[in-house]
Amino acid sequence: MIKEFEYHAAQDLKEALELAEQFGPRKRFLSGGTDVTVRLKEGLVTEDVIVDLSHVAELRFVREESGVVHVGAGATHADLGASPIVRQHGHALALAASRVGSSQIRNVGTVGGNVANASPAGDTIPALIVLDAVVSIANRKGTRDVPIIDFFTGPGRSVLASEELVTELYFPVTGPGELTGFGKLGSRQAMTISTANMAFYFRIGDNRRIVEARIAFGSVAPTVVRAHRTERMFCQLPPLLSWDAIRGAAQMAWKEVAPIDDLRATAVYRKEAVVGLLAEAAYEALASCWHER
Amino acid sequence: MDDIHFEQVDRVDALGKACGTTEYMSDLSFPGMLYAWFVRSKYPHALIKNVDISRAMALNGVVTVLTAADVTGFNGFGIVNPDMPVICGDKVRYIGDTVALVAATTERIAEQAAALVDVDYEVLPVVDDPIEALKPDAPKLHDKGNVCLHTLITKGNVEQGFREADVVIEHEYRTPRQAHVPLETESGVAVPEADGSLSMYAGSQYAFRDQLQLARILGMNPRMIHVYSNPVGGGFGGKDELTIQGGIALLAMKTGKPVKVFLSREESLVSGWKRHPFIIRMKTGFKSDGTMLANDVTCYEDKGAYTSLGGPILNLALEHASSLYRVPNTRHEGWAVFTNNGVCGAFRGFGVPQVLFALESNMDEAAEQLGLDPVTIRRKNVLHQGEVSPIGHTLRTGVSMDLVLDAIEKSELWQHREEYKKTDKPWLRRGVALALAPQGAGLGLGIPDYGGAYIDLDGDGSFTLRIGLVEYGQGTHTGFTQMAAGLLHVHPSRVRIVAGQTEGSVDAGPATASRSMYTASNAIAAAFRDFGVKVAGALAAKYHTGADAVCEAKDGGMTTPVGFRTYEELAQEFSQESPLRWEGYFVWPTADREIPGAAGLPHWIYSFAAQAALVEVNTLTGETHLLRVATALDTGHTVNPQQVEAQIDGGVAQGEGFALFEDTLISKGQVRTRNFSTYIIPTVQDVPEHEYIILENSEGTSALGVRGIGEVVMVPIIPAVALAIHDATGVWVRQLPSTPERVYRLLHPGL
Numbered sequence A: 001m002i003k004e005f006e007y008h009a010a011q012d013l014k015e016a017l018e019l020a021e022q023f024g025p026r027k028r029f030l031s032g033g034t035d036v037t038v039r040l041k042e043g044l045v046t047e048d049v050i051v052d053l054s055h056v057a058e059l060r061f062v063r064e065e066s067g068v069v070h071v072g073a074g075a076t077h078a079d080l081g082a083s084p085i086v087r088q089h090g091h092a093l094a095l096a097a098s099r100v101g102s103s104q105i106r107n108v109g110t111v112g113g114n115v116a117n118a119s120p121a122g123d124t125i126p127a128l129i130v131l132d133a134v135v136s137i138a139n140r141k142g143t144r145d146v147p148i149i150d151f152f153t154g155p156g157r158s159v160l161a162s163e164e165l166v167t168e169l170y171f172p173v174t175g176p177g178e179l180t181g182f183g184k185l186g187s188r189q190a191m192t193i194s195t196a197n198m199a200f201y202f203r204i205g206d207n208r209r210i211v212e213a214r215i216a217f218g219s220v221a222p223t224v225v226r227a228h229r230t231e232r233m234f235c236q237l238p239p240l241l242s243w244d245a246i247r248g249a250a251q252m253a254w255k256e257v258a259p260i261d262d263l264r265a266t267a268v269y270r271k272e273a274v275v276g277l278l279a280e281a282a283y284e285a286l287a288s289c290w291h292e293r
Numbered sequence B: 001m002d003d004i005h006f007e008q009v010d011r012v013d014a015l016g017k018a019c020g021t022t023e024y025m026s027d028l029s030f031p032g033m034l035y036a037w038f039v040r041s042k043y044p045h046a047l048i049k050n051v052d053i054s055r056a057m058a059l060n061g062v063v064t065v066l067t068a069a070d071v072t073g074f075n076g077f078g079i080v081n082p083d084m085p086v087i088c089g090d091k092v093r094y095i096g097d098t099v100a101l102v103a104a105t106t107e108r109i110a111e112q113a114a115a116l117v118d119v120d121y122e123v124l125p126v127v128d129d130p131i132e133a134l135k136p137d138a139p140k141l142h143d144k145g146n147v148c149l150h151t152l153i154t155k156g157n158v159e160q161g162f163r164e165a166d167v168v169i170e171h172e173y174r175t176p177r178q179a180h181v182p183l184e185t186e187s188g189v190a191v192p193e194a195d196g197s198l199s200m201y202a203g204s205q206y207a208f209r210d211q212l213q214l215a216r217i218l219g220m221n222p223r224m225i226h227v228y229s230n231p232v233g234g235g236f237g238g239k240d241e242l243t244i245q246g247g248i249a250l251l252a253m254k255t256g257k258p259v260k261v262f263l264s265r266e267e268s269l270v271s272g273w274k275r276h277p278f279i280i281r282m283k284t285g286f287k288s289d290g291t292m293l294a295n296d297v298t299c300y301e302d303k304g305a306y307t308s309l310g311g312p313i314l315n316l317a318l319e320h321a322s323s324l325y326r327v328p329n330t331r332h333e334g335w336a337v338f339t340n341n342g343v344c345g346a347f348r349g350f351g352v353p354q355v356l357f358a359l360e361s362n363m364d365e366a367a368e369q370l371g372l373d374p375v376t377i378r379r380k381n382v383l384h385q386g387e388v389s390p391i392g393h394t395l396r397t398g399v400s401m402d403l404v405l406d407a408i409e410k411s412e413l414w415q416h417r418e419e420y421k422k423t424d425k426p427w428l429r430r431g432v433a434l435a436l437a438p439q440g441a442g443l444g445l446g447i448p449d450y451g452g453a454y455i456d457l458d459g460d461g462s463f464t465l466r467i468g469l470v471e472y473g474q475g476t477h478t479g480f481t482q483m484a485a486g487l488l489h490v491h492p493s494r495v496r497i498v499a500g501q502t503e504g505s506v507d508a509g510p511a512t513a514s515r516s517m518y519t520a521s522n523a524i525a526a527a528f529r530d531f532g533v534k535v536a537g538a539l540a541a542k543y544h545t546g547a548d549a550v551c552e553a554k555d556g557g558m559t560t561p562v563g564f565r566t567y568e569e570l571a572q573e574f575s576q577e578s579p580l581r582w583e584g585y586f587v588w589p590t591a592d593r594e595i596p597g598a599a600g601l602p603h604w605i606y607s608f609a610a611q612a613a614l615v616e617v618n619t620l621t622g623e624t625h626l627l628r629v630a631t632a633l634d635t636g637h638t639v640n641p642q643q644v645e646a647q648i649d650g651g652v653a654q655g656e657g658f659a660l661f662e663d664t665l666i667s668k669g670q671v672r673t674r675n676f677s678t679y680i681i682p683t684v685q686d687v688p689e690h691e692y693i694i695l696e697n698s699e700g701t702s703a704l705g706v707r708g709i710g711e712v713v714m715v716p717i718i719p720a721v722a723l724a725i726h727d728a729t730g731v732w733v734r735q736l737p738s739t740p741e742r743v744y745r746l747l748h749p750g751l
């Protein structure tokens, strides 16, 4: 049974911030509502005021400005998947957004909601991490920026204060010589929460070696995690397309994740699966610039 | 009559369903209607010490709260044995059990009140393993113990067979607790009428049986209960037994108000019927040329808390445990065992998918060991009409095992399987496998299995077909009107159908057991014959044409001894005689003797299908995708090609779910998969491409040659998927569903 609550639909950002301040910890934001309504049904929403952000047009945009991609918190997954800017300059994010739920969910669910929800299984999060995204946060008095890797403090928890909301995410454009990708393991092809997910960023140097790597895994720790040692393994790979070598490098991921057993999968299987997800996606991406001996 | 050629026509219900104008029972509302809430048990196994409804009754808006003492008739239901209480009085046996019923002015109040019903329980140990439950010291669910049914069928001497065998394959297999998950959950409205009768509007699979079960619960004359159960938003067997009807009927009679309930998906998944999980131990012996010599099978059926159809399902499984292969020595033993693991009942396939997964797997493993290919080993063993079945009865009706096998061998998928198996990714493996299945149709021996139909000639020369069988998505009502129209020589649009209700239609048995189209073909044909006879008789009386006058349907009317008459003319000519009704009744043919010790066996008429599956396994994650399926199906006589393909599509999806995704996980009696994020069914992104091969080996006992196809289309796909995973990777899958983690662990046994 959905409990009774007070409902306010903010018409613009200013009103949203005022409502946020007015109700503080008593309120819960709602953007697409695809997480909040599920929680409401399950009786897991403790707040008794809902502040609806879905009418705040200022939050829904995707644009590129002087080498930086800006994504509004209210941009839907469908927006991201279809955006030429995101597809070109933040490919991993477009891929991740396109694997969220189903068309119906992608049409209403937002990237801001995905991030603010802070689920370790959120699909856009590893993509945003490898793109080195920054979260812009506002309250009635001003704004602050937090690198996304520092945004999450635990499962479902973040640095957001009760009078704050996420306004946008931004990250530097990727261009030629930069490869990004996303992979997800679920229980079926669509409409599935990630048993494990993964995103990577590789910058290819003049010697065709990987000179910079960023790799992130989701659903295998209390928050999405970076895998620094695995990144170093990839930077050491000779620039030859070898399945065994790439899989060998990915193997390091085993040591960098701390999953748990749940209904979807056991911890030990999750460790194996993230290795596979990384190896598979990296191999496919590197095949575009490396060749077999 | 079986030479009628049926044209493709649109479904009679297509427009309403596509446009959303069709009113399902769960869409109905009535003035003054109340809402029901079922207060479910907190524990999977407990004694009820006390139920205190005072706090719930005190809530504003609550009209009544019922406990076991308020059941006016017999407090139990169940198709075979009414051992499931409508409201539990002294004991609960699963967490879906009802301990009280609330009726209130809104659904919200009803739910709030349910939380205020105070029940004192004495918790009992949970029985959750059917094999443990058989031990003498296991806690008992029912006074008579935990054995719902034990069946043993033997033929020949299996030990002798194994001694002569060159290869013996022996394994244990496990199958999932599949949920039916119809789009429309259990729901309906009970409406008390001014004359003291009750109208029940609730989607179900057999209005006439519901009527009797409700009469028993209410302690009322069945004639005072009118059941409307059509249309149904999906059933698959889950609405064969009563679900919510008993509860809302009691509330309606008590309050004098219409009472509605519409279960949430969560409540449906927790409380609703499921497919019985089986543990199957199967030992099969073969000669070096592939000839089967012996099959020794023991099945443990996890019955859940109450009987329902657990016995007939166990027995149908045992009937099919050696398929229709030529096995001289068999020993088929089965135990249906009560546990606190929810409730299990009828589900498309009725025990057959479980055992054929095991048998077809043993078959392929033997083929591999003997260096035979999967087609050859099956062809060596398939039975033909006139031969003796593995359980000892002679197969008198049509047997199409060889036909479907030949057809699947010729399928494009099987012929080109080596090309289909190629992939360019080092981590992907593809495999192709096939399997075949017979599926006994109808209710079996000893259970009255009959069907009636009325054909009314309406004043305007069109027809109303009245038949009890409900439509829950199979397309049968379109098929029925096509069959009637075909016999009458009119366009199907001239035939209206009234069905699935006790008022204005006639009992034709349950819409289960692949029996609807077959039953209707004979009942409608009988009504049609009655039509010819009665028209001829009436004309003879009027025009003195002689008693042996015959009438034949032709071109929108009939040729009669007094010339051709259109149906409009006939309707006018006989408009005084009301109603212009023709009646047909039909009783299923059955075997002349029962298989000893196995109630209901044997079945007499079978469906047949073979299926081949192409899967792709990701060896890095264990993910398995079903890419392509070929189905060879014997329809007997195709009435509506599009519906046949639709049944294949749906059957394959449901079989795929069984093989790869679906399982209701219960631990310590608590359901852990309570919604669609954990109870995984295939989506449109997961279903394969199809190749359809439709065969028509006319079923001689149907006036129109038709066979049922509704169940068999989901059966061979299950072993085919498991065996295709073997073909792809070399591992044998013996527990379904074959989830990514299970496949991964098979590939990496050390994990």
Ligand SMILES: Cc1cc2nc3c(=O)[nH]c(=O)nc-3n(C[C@H](O)[C@H](O)[C@H](O)COP(=O)(O)OP(=O)(O)OC[C@H]3O[C@@H](n4cnc5c(N)ncnc54)[C@H](O)[C@@H]3O)c2cc1C
Binding pocket: A028, A029, A030, A031, A032, A033, A034, A035, A036, A037, A038, A053, A073, A074, A099, A100, A101, A102, A105, A108, A109, A110, A111, A112, A113, A114, A115, A116, A117, A121, A122, A123, A124, A160, A164, A165, A166, A167, A191, A192, A193, A194
């Ligand atoms: C059927 C289904 C399938 C799904 N599949 C996936 C999937 O595959 N992958 C995946 O990652 N997720 C999935 N989800 C979860 C969900 O759709 C996503 O997390 C989505 O991005 C949430 O966005 P929303 O706008 O709907 O968030 P909401 O539900 O509106 O909000 C989510 C949380 O974020 C807060 N919030 C929202 N906007 C802001 C803001 N601007 N500032 C601060 N806080 C904010 C809310 O208060 C709430 O706590 C699925 C959900 C459903 C129901």
